[in-house]
Amino acid sequence: MESKLKNYLIGAFGILLGLLWLSPFYLMIVNAFKSKKEIFMGVLGLPEAWSFDNFVEAFIDLDFVNSLWNSVMITVISVVVIIVFSSMAGYALSRNKSKLSAGILLLFVAAMLIPFQSVMIPLVSLFGKADMLNQAGLIFMYLGFGSSLSIFLYHGAMTGISQSLDEAATIDGANRFQTFTRIIFPLLKPISVTVAILNVIWIWNDYLLPSLILSENNATIPLKMFYFFGQYTKQWHLALAGLTIAIIPVIVAYFFAQKQIIEGVSEGAVK
Amino acid sequence: MGNRSLSFWLFLTPVLVGLGLVVIVPLIYGTYYSFTDWNGLTASQFVGFEHYINLFQDKAFLNSIWFTIKFSFVTIILLNVIGLGFALLVTQKLKTSNLLRTVFFMPNMIGGLILGFIWQFIFINVFSDVGEALGIAGLQGWLSTTGTGFWGLVILTCWQMAGYIMIIYIAYLQNIPGELVEAAKIDGANSFQRFKNITFPLVAPAFTVSMFLTLSNSFKIYDQNLSLTNGGPYESTQMVAMEIVKTAFSANEMAYGQAKAVVFFIMVAAIALTQVYYNKKREVDL
Numbered sequence: 083m084e085s086k087l088k089n090y091l092i093g094a095f096g097i098l099l100g101l102l103w104l105s106p107f108y109l110m111i112v113n114a115f116k117s118k119k120e121i122f123m124g125v126l127g128l129p130e131a132w133s134f135d136n137f138v139e140a141f142i143d144l145d146f147v148n149s150l151w152n153s154v155m156i157t158v159i160s161v162v163v164i165i166v167f168s169s170m171a172g173y174a175l176s177r178n179k180s181k182l183s184a185g186i187l188l189l190f191v192a193a194m195l196i197p198f199q200s201v202m203i204p205l206v207s208l209f210g211k212a213d214m215l216n217q218a219g220l221i222f223m224y225l226g227f228g229s230s231l232s233i234f235l236y237h238g239a240m241t242g243i244s245q246s247l248d249e250a251a252t253i254d255g256a257n258r259f260q261t262f263t264r265i266i267f268p269l270l271k272p273i274s275v276t277v278a279i280l281n282v283i284w285i286w287n288d289y290l291l292p293s294l295i296l297s298e299n300n301a302t303i304p305l306k307m308f309y310f311f312g313q314y315t316k317q318w319h320l321a322l323a324g325l326t327i328a329i330i331p332v333i334v335a336y337f338f339a340q341k342q343i344i345e346g347v348s349e350g351a352v353k
Numbered sequence: 354m355g356n357r358s359l360s361f362w363l364f365l366t367p368v369l370v371g372l373g374l375v376v377i378v379p380l381i382y383g384t385y386y387s388f389t390d391w392n393g394l395t396a397s398q399f400v401g402f403e404h405y406i407n408l409f410q411d412k413a414f415l416n417s418i419w420f421t422i423k424f425s426f427v428t429i430i431l432l433n434v435i436g437l438g439f440a441l442l443v444t445q446k447l448k449t450s451n452l453l454r455t456v457f458f459m460p461n462m463i464g465g466l467i468l469g470f471i472w473q474f475i476f477i478n479v480f481s482d483v484g485e486a487l488g489i490a491g492l493q494g495w496l497s498t499t500g501t502g503f504w505g506l507v508i509l510t511c512w513q514m515a516g517y518i519m520i521i522y523i524a525y526l527q528n529i530p531g532e533l534v535e536a537a538k539i540d541g542a543n544s545f546q547r548f549k550n551i552t553f554p555l556v557a558p559a560f561t562v563s564m565f566l567t568l569s570n571s572f573k574i575y576d577q578n579l580s581l582t583n584g585g586p587y588e589s590t591q592m593v594a595m596e597i598v599k600t601a602f603s604a605n606e607m608a609y610g611q612a613k614a615v616v617f618f619i620m621v622a623a624i625a626l627t628q629v630y631y632n633k634k635r636e637v638d639l
Contacts, residue, residue, distance in 0.1 A: 096449055097449060106475055174360070178355065195622045196621075197594075200380065205379040233368060336455075347461075
């Protein structure tokens with residue numbers, strides 16, 4: 083009996099904590115439906131009428147279709163590039179057991195210690211000189227910053243894939259490249275999912291790097307949100323509607339793939 | 354694949370070029386230019402350690418370092434306490450365990466810039482309304498003082514990252530063999546003793562991982578800082594990352610900004626290496 087009561091209490095405590103954790107989203111959404119005057123009257127209650135006017139205005143001012151497209155394009159291409167090249171590198175490094183190979187892996191791991199802010203000024207200057215402050219340049223930078231962790235994860239996953247598979251493929255007449263694309267890469271699928279999830283979360287939400295690289299008409303969602311917010315200080319009804327719109331794609335993706343996302347994040351952090 | 358084999362190098366070329374041009378060359382190039390009067394395009398003369406001597410007398414920079422250290426210290430403790438608490442809660446086999454895990458992790462999916470704007474609304478408008486209703490004067494004027502800006506950033510970061518730390522702890526908690534806990538129960542160990550003698554030692558490696566992640570994350574925070582306080586009031590809540598961005602891209606002092614960036618790199622690397630070393634040693638001792 084006592085332990086049942088205890089379980090109920092823990093359960094109730096959990097629900098309260100969950101509601102507390104969700105409350106910022108509640109506050110954002112209910113106030114996004116209110117008029118400026120209603121927000122002034124009170125921020126805790128529900129709106130008088132569920133009008134979508136704020137959302138329509140914010141959607142247009144955010145140029146949302148365009149910024150969503152920019153975000154999707156940058157994220158998808160960058161993540162595909164990272165997956166292709168990091169898996170190749172992870173494969174090569176794991177199949178070459180020399181000191182040189184171990185040294186290269188260490189170089190990538192050590193590069194994870196370098197904070198972005200330490201290289202951003204010369205990076206922008208160098209890429210500016212090469213006329214590469216554009217979307218292609220940004221994707222290339224994401225490869226440079228994102229490959230370290232991805233190679234590390236692929237290299238770890240390769241230890242579970244027996245070398246005898248390579249040998250069998252060679253006997254069957256496959257070259258290195260064919261062995262990799264037809265045999266090894268399909269076997270790396272679980273870790274590719276992890277690598278994709280970690281990089282999507284990071285690149286989708288990144289603000290500082292694109293803010294230094296992209297012009298306003300190529301702006302991704304976080305960048306556009308920043309300009310938008312600057313325009314609407316003290317106009318919380320519109321600002322909150324804009325924030326809600328910006329969050330929707332992420333929340334939808336999260337609800338469809340939460341199991342994989344949580345597993346992927348766990349794997350990326352613990353290894 | 355041998356060292357001389359063509360395919361080995363072909364497989365590595367794209368990432369080596371990427372890392373080289375995006376991280377290593379800029380780091381070397383930037384370090385060199387931090388000793389010159391570089392303006393982002395050209396450098397006309399060598400100035401030696403001038404920038405480095407100046408930055409140690411630069412009040413704004415020193416304040417930002419001190420603010421970042423205080424922020425990181427408080428955040429790391431709170432995040433690990435909350436994260437471990439959440440992990441213990443959702444591993445209790447409650448009916449709502451999965452739902453709670455989803456909820457606690459949700460803020461982590463959203464970028465710091467957007468979360469900072471949401472919390473700006475909460476700290477300014479919601480806090481003042483609630484404060485008025487309950488008669489708590491302390492809830493008025495949030496983000497307008499250094500202290501409330503500091504705690505605002507701490508609360509925002511904890512809300513965003515606690516779910517992430519929770520996930521790390523869950524991974525380790527699930528590795529604890531159930532028989533061990535059962536055996537301890539039979540031997541008469543109460544829940545506190547079980548936590549102290551079984552759970553805690555087996556979860557200790559999780560501290561290494563999550564301390565490393567929280568420390569390096571909180572040290573490098575920029576987006577949240579920008580959208581929540583933008584360094585205000587009077588640059589008193591400006592963290593190192595933002596200080597560097599402003600020196601370089603607002604004040605246009607590229608070489609000086611880069612000197613700060615080099616010092617920042619040395620600090621982050623030194624902390625990370627010390628921490629890894631210390632935690633590894635402690636794990637062995639346990």
